[in-house]
Amino acid sequence: LFITFDAAGTQANGFIGEFCAHPKFGVCQTEQFLTNTTVHFDNHFCGLFYEQNSFCEWRFAPSTGESVEYLMITFPLVDFLNEDDSNPTDFMTILDGPSNGPFNPLSVVAQSKDIAGDPPTFITTKEALQVRFQSDAVGSAQGFNATACTSTPNSSCNGVSNLEAQEGTFNNYFCGSIHPANAMCSWQVKAKTETIESVTIILHNLQFADEPWNGNSWADNVILNVNDEPVRIFNRGGSHDGKTPQQSQIQGESIQNPEIYSFPSENVRVTFTSNDVGFTEGFEAFYCAFGASDSRLCSGTTNFLSLTGNLNNHACEKFYQANADCRYDIKPNVQPNTRDIVLYILSADFPNENSTPTD
Numbered sequence: 001l002f003i004t005f006d007a008a009g010t011q012a013n014g015f016i017g018e019f020c021a022h023p024k025f026g027v028c029q030t031e032q033f034l035t036n037t038t039v040h041f042d043n044h045f046c047g048l049f050y051e052q053n054s055f056c057e058w059r060f061a062p063s064t065g066e067s068v069e070y071l072m073i074t075f076p077l078v079d080f081l082n083e084d085d086s087n088p089t090d091f092m093t094i095l096d097g098p099s100n101g102p103f104n105p106l107s108v109v110a111q112s113k114d115i116a117g118d119p120p121t122f123i124t125t126k127e128a129l130q131v132r133f134q135s136d137a138v139g140s141a142q143g144f145n146a147t148a149c150t151s152t153p154n155s156s157c158n159g160v161s162n163l164e165a166q167e168g169t170f171n172n173y174f175c176g177s178i179h180p181a182n183a184m185c186s187w188q189v190k191a192k193t194e195t196i197e198s199v200t201i202i203l204h205n206l207q208f209a210d211e212p213w214n215g216n217s218w219a220d221n222v223i224l225n226v227n228d229e230p231v232r233i234f235n236r237g238g239s240h241d242g243k244t245p246q247q248s249q250i251q252g253e254s255i256q257n258p259e260i261y262s263f264p265s266e267n268v269r270v271t272f273t274s275n276d277v278g279f280t281e282g283f284e285a286f287y288c289a290f291g292a293s294d295s296r297l298c299s300g301t302t303n304f305l306s307l308t309g310n311l312n313n314h315a316c317e318k319f320y321q322a323n324a325d326c327r328y329d330i331k332p333n334v335q336p337n338t339r340d341i342v343l344y345i346l347s348a349d350f351p352n353e354n355s356t357p358t359d
Contacts, residue, residue, distance in 0.1 A: 020046035028056030028133075035063040037150040038175075042077075043092075043133045043143040050090075050143035054135050058146075061099040061128035066152040069182075071096075071129050072175045073148040074121040074279070078109060081141040085110050089136035092144060096124040103130045118209075121279040123181055149175035157185035157272060164192050166289050167296075167316065172222075172272045172282040179220075179274055179282035186225075186271040191289035196266035200316040202286040203259040203270075208236040209278025217246040219275035222283060226263045234259070262322050288316035298326035305333050320359075 001019070023029075027045050034041065041058055045051035060071065073094070080090040088110035095103035106122060122129070129148060149155075157172055157180045170187045174180035189199050201224060208220050218235035223242070225231065230242030238252030239259070270285065290297055296315050304311060311328055315321040330341055350359040 018047040022051070026054050027051050028054055031057040031059055034058060034060045034148065037062045037064050037152075037155070039148050040146070041148075042145045046140075048142045049140045050133070050135060052135055052140055053137050054133065056133045058131045059099075059128055060130070060148040062150040064150060064152060066154065068127070069151040069153065070123045070125050070276070071148065071150060072121060072123045072178070072181070072279075073129050073131070073146055074119055074175050074178045075109075075144050075146050076119045076176065077142060077145040078111060078120060079142040079144070080110055080135075081139040082110055083138075089138070090134070090141070092131055092133040094122055095130040095132065096126040097128060097130070099127040101128075101130075103128070118207075118280050119178070121175075121178055123276060123279075147176040151180060157183035157274075160186045160188050160269075162188050162190045163287060163289075164190055166191050166193050167287060169284065169286050170270075171284045174282070177281045178279050179272070181274060181276040181279070183272055183274040186269050187285070187287075188269045189266070189287055189289050193289065194291040194293075196289045197292050198262055198264050198290045199266070199268040200260070200262045200288045200290070200319075200321075201268065201270060202317050202319060203234075204257060204284045204286075205281060206234050206255050206257065206259060206283050207280050208234075209280045211236060211275075211278040213237070213250050217249065219273070219277065221271075221273045223271040223273075224261060225269040225271060226265050227267045228269075231263070232259075232261065258319075260319055286317040290315075297321055298324055301327040301329055304328065304330045307332050307334060 028051075032041070039060060043050045043056055045054070060073065062068070062071070080088065082088040082090055091108055091110040093108050094106045096106055097103035106124070109120070131146065133143070151174070157174065161170065163170065172179045172183070172185070189196070203222065206222060208218070211219060218237055220235060222234040223230050223232070232242050233240045233244070233249065234255055235249065237249050239255050240249045240252040266289075288296065298313060298315070298321070313320040313324070313326060330343070332341065350357065352359055
């Protein structure tokens with residue numbers, strides 16, 4: 001292979017490339033055995049592109065002393081080059097079965113829409129999962145990235161986790177950023193500080209799999225509980241008042257990103273439930289537990305006496321508190337002949353619904 005480059009009197013950015021020597025018998029000469037409880041793998045050969053004329057196999061059969069509830073495999077990237085997707089020549093096959101085989105096919109995948117979920121996800125209660133990939137001699141694409149995970153009684157989202165810091169984060173991730181199946185877990189705010197007077201919960205990326213209404217309720221839910229009572233429920237139908245009967249939750253308000261709630265209580269809990277049908281990325285959450293004289297809450301006047309400094313009105317993560325009434329006085333301790341004070345507003349975000357602002 002030869003590449004020639006000639007240039008005249010002009011200049012430009014030129015080119016960047018990669019080259020790869022193709023082994024005589026291909027890069028996938030033997031099946032790869034993956035035995036860790038969580039693994040990441042792909043079919044990239046040259047840079048991010050897969051090999052032409054290849055046949056590769058990966059067997060995910062985790063070795064663990066615990067009982068295995070199910071195996072999950074998720075594909076954040078699926079990209080194959082086929083002239084006709086109805087008759088693909090570059091594709092992968094997902095199979096399951098005993099750790100030593102034989103394996104039964106679950107699905108043939110030529111494009112991401114061939115797998116349910118966002119990103120595409122499979123689960124099985126069998127001992128092992130196998131991925132087979134094959135390609136033709138015409139062209140190449142980025143192939144796939146995969147994460148495979150093992151659910152055991154101690155690895156999934158079960159029971160109650162106590163949140164003991166004044167503020168922090170939590171999420172319902174299981175396999176990469178995908179939420180677990182058949183989950184029932186909670187996060188209880190129990191900050192080891194002075195008496196808690198209020199708690200703020202900020203929920204990012206609340207989304208739910210495209211699963212059908214079962215005639216009574218949605219299976220995947222995120223629930224905000226205050227004093228052991230549900231006050232807000234999020235699911236495939238949207239955002240609902242916690243006192244609304246489940247039967248009427250088929251359609252609610254639109255879910256915002258983020259969802260922010262503050263409660264004048266020390267007993268606040270977030271609960272997540274799911275089934276084993278349909279998967280999507282989980283949520284991330286930030287919480288703050290506030291005491292009566294908490295320095296994160298603004299009140300009255302705050303004086304700034306230095307020559308330079310910065311200020312903000314953030315109380316929890318990057319968000320300000322509700323029902324605030326604060327003043328910031330900039331009074332540098334300098335000689336009276338100071339020329340002026342310069343204030344730069346780097347960002348401002350206030351969610352006012354009409355022309356008469358309340359924030």
